[in-house]
Amino acid sequence: FFLDGLDEVDEKTGGLQGLTMRILQLSKIPHVKLCVGSRPELVFASAFDKYSKLRIQDLTKEDMLKYVPETLQEVHAGSLTTGNKELLLSEVVGRSDGVFLWVSLVTKSICRGLIAHEE
Incomplete structure (x- = not known):
C-alpha cells in the first residue's frame, strides 16, 4: 500500500499520533508492505526510525x-x-x-x- 501526505491528516480524525499508531499496526500484518510519504514531522521520524527511508x-x-x-x-x-x-x-x-x-x-x-x- 502507498500512503502519501501523512502530514496533512486532520487533527479531528485522531491526528498524526493516531495515524502513526494505525500504520505501525498495519505493518505487523503478515504479507502487508507499506510505503508512506510525508513532509518531515517529528512524530513520524521517531516512530519510523528503524525503517528504510528515501528523501x-x-x-x-x-x-x-x-x-x-x-x-x-x-x-x-x-x-x-x-x-x-x-x-x-x-x-x-x-x-x-x-x-x-x-x-x-x-x-x-x-x-x-x-x-x-x-x-
Missing part, C-alpha cells in the same frame, strides 16, 4: 541542477551574468525542498520575467 530531495537534486540552466538557456538569458545564473540556480534548487514541480514553475516564471525585461 525525495536527494533523488531529484541532480535533475533540478540540469533543468534550471537548460531552461534559462532556452530563453537566451544573455542579460544574466554567470554569477547571477549560479545564484539563481542555487536559490531555486535550495528552496525547492526536493519538489521538482516547484522548480519548474519558478524557473518558467523567471524566464517570463527575463523575456519581458529584454523586450
